[in-house]
Amino acid sequence: MTDTSTDSIDLSAIRVALIGAGNMGGPVGRTMLDAGVRPENLRIANSIPTSSERAAEELGATAAASRAEAIEGADVVVLGVKPYQILDLVAELRDDLPDGAVVLSLAAGTTLAQIQDALPSDAAVARAMPNTPISVGEGAVGLMRGDAVSDEQHALLHALFSSAGVAVDITEEQVHAFIGTAGSMPAFVFTIIEAMTDEAVRLGLKRDLAASLVQQTVRGAATMLTESGTHPAVAKNAVSSPGGTTVQGLAALEREGVRAGVAAAMAAAADSSRAMSRG
Ligand SMILES: NC(=O)c1ccc[n+]([C@@H]2O[C@H](COP(=O)([O-])OP(=O)(O)OC[C@H]3O[C@@H](n4cnc5c(N)ncnc54)[C@H](OP(=O)(O)O)[C@@H]3O)[C@@H](O)[C@H]2O)c1
Numbered sequence: 001m002t003d004t005s006t007d008s009i010d011l012s013a014i015r016v017a018l019i020g021a022g023n024m025g026g027p028v029g030r031t032m033l034d035a036g037v038r039p040e041n042l043r044i045a046n047s048i049p050t051s052s053e054r055a056a057e058e059l060g061a062t063a064a065a066s067r068a069e070a071i072e073g074a075d076v077v078v079l080g081v082k083p084y085q086i087l088d089l090v091a092e093l094r095d096d097l098p099d100g101a102v103v104l105s106l107a108a109g110t111t112l113a114q115i116q117d118a119l120p121s122d123a124a125v126a127r128a129m130p131n132t133p134i135s136v137g138e139g140a141v142g143l144m145r146g147d148a149v150s151d152e153q154h155a156l157l158h159a160l161f162s163s164a165g166v167a168v169d170i171t172e173e174q175v176h177a178f179i180g181t182a183g184s185m186p187a188f189v190f191t192i193i194e195a196m197t198d199e200a201v202r203l204g205l206k207r208d209l210a211a212s213l214v215q216q217t218v219r220g221a222a223t224m225l226t227e228s229g230t231h232p233a234v235a236k237n238a239v240s241s242p243g244g245t246t247v248q249g250l251a252a253l254e255r256e257g258v259r260a261g262v263a264a265a266m267a268a269a270a271d272s273s274r275a276m277s278r279g
Pocket of ligand 1: 019020021022023024025045046047048051052067080081082083085089106107108129130131132183
């Protein structure tokens with residue numbers, strides 16, 4: 001996985017068509033606006049015009065009257081529809097795609113080759129696998145680059161995700177690991193945070209105090225590792241006094257199988273992604 005510098009790319013004249021601004025397409029559109037795409041240059045087409053207008057208003061972007069209007073003159077065409085819809089949508093858009101546009105699919109389980117097969121052979125196709133924390137600029141995006149994507153288009157895609165958190169290049173084989181590690185991970189972390197908050201309440205703290213302490217501690221622990229570069233085992237051992245409270249808690253955590261549970265959740269998500277890709 002590699003990161004790409006996007007410092008010098010001016011997005012103010014870049015035109016983006018967002019076809020399908022739902023739970024994932026919406027945050028992707030917002031992150032592109034945050035990166036510097038102008039609201040008048042981000043055109044949204046959902047299934048019907050009223051839905052496009054609602055999504056455009058929510059995002060502070062522009063509703064297109066139709067899918068064909070949205071993609072007219074676009075540099076990047078983002079496909080945010082459900083995986084089962086994507087190949088029909090690509091077939092519908094095929095003849096209207098502007099020269100030089102990159103088609104960027106957000107769909108899980110539909111490969112670059114499947115999309116490429118529905119388009120002219122020289123069409124530039126890429127995939128992005130984002131997670132929902134991109135909506136607060138703290139997400140992760142895995143970018144998969146098709147053979148016809150030029151270096152300039154590839155740099156443009158990175159620039160469009162420059163406000164998302166991190167955007168890394170991955171292969172289509174790595175996307176399954178990426179889903180276990182980042183795509184599905186927010187839900188696992190939400191569940192762990194919920195469990196910690198519930199237990200803090202049982203131990204006697206008010207729920208709002210419990211929630212803020214847990215969230216601050218999870219955020220702080222992650223930031224500490226990122227900023228110091230310390231290995232998690234070293235950071236953990238540094239707060240484990242002999243016979244103290246933390247080692248007692250850690251021993252209980254290991255006896256309850258926390259590692260096995262986390263590994264099983266990540267492996268199940270990755271396996272499920274692999275099965276979806278096989279159809
Ligand atoms: N949710 C996630 O965490 C996540 C993460 C990574 C990738 N993804 C991928 O993101 C994609 C979208 O998932 P989602 O959860 O965002 O689904 P969603 O909330 O149902 O959004 C789908 C969007 O597609 C629009 N749409 C449906 N048919 C359309 C058509 N014919 N033309 C134009 N727009 C159309 C819908 O508009 P209406 O509201 O008007 O029907 C809606 O805005 C999927 O391919 C999924 O694999 C999702």
